[in-house]
Amino acid sequence: MRGRIENWLRVxxxxxxxxxxxxxxxxxxxxxxxxxxxxxxRPVLPGVLLLQGLIDLAADCLLETSGRHFQxxxxxxxxxRRPVGPDAELKLSVRIRPDLPGTVFSGTAExxxxxxxxxxxxxxxxxxxxxxxx
Numbered sequence: 001m002r003g004r005i006e007n008w009l010r011v012x013x014x015x016x017x018x019x020x021x022x023x024x025x026x027x028x029x030x031x032x033x034x035x036x037x038x039x040x041x042r043p044v045l046p047g048v049l050l051l052q053g054l055i056d057l058a059a060d061c062l063l064e065t066s067g068r069h070f071q072x073x074x075x076x077x078x079x080x081r082r083p084v085g086p087d088a089e090l091k092l093s094v095r096i097r098p099d100l101p102g103t104v105f106s107g108t109a110e111x112x113x114x115x116x117x118x119x120x121x122x123x124x125x126x127x128x129x130x131x132x133x134x
Contacts, residue, residue: 005053008032008045009090022061023093024053030086045084050117051075053092054107058122061094062103070103070124077120084109084116094122 005011009026028045035043055072062070084090089112094105103124109117 004056005092008049009053009092021093021095022057023091024057025089025091028084028086028088028090032086035086042083043086045086045088047078047080047117050080050084050092050109051078051119054094054105054109054117054119055122055124057092058094058103058105058107058124061105062124069127071127073123073125075119075122079118080116081118082111082114082116084111088112090116097121 005024005026008029009024010029011024011026013025032045034046038044038046055075059070059072062068091110092107093110094107097104097106100121105122105124107117107119107122108115
């Protein structure tokens with residue numbers, strides 16, 4: 001995950017809480033060029049970056065536990081609840097969904113004051129599960 005997410009989030013460390021709930025705390029970089037246009041009077045981090053951060057965290061957890069690379073199969077029920085601005089403290093966390101088979105997570109992006117985004121279902125599949133088209 002380091003490298004991808006650090007383009008927009010200053011990450012301190014990867015934390016694994018009791019109950020296998022990995023999380024990444026950090027601070028949104030205030031010097032991002034995208035804040036000049038998204039949005040000029042009130043800069044907001046694009047929601048797609050929050051989603052990508054949660055997907056990357058789930059993929060890294062699976063790589064760590066299985067030794068295999070995973071990618072997003074589908075994402076369901078994403079909700080954006082609070083805007084995330086420059087220099088915001090942000091914590092990304094995912095949780096394995098025991099109620100569903102396979103490699104399915106739920107995810108939360110939290111800022112001070114509560115959740116900024118939640119995702120009910122992040123389904124992952126191994127990269128080599130489907131052959132590439134030629």
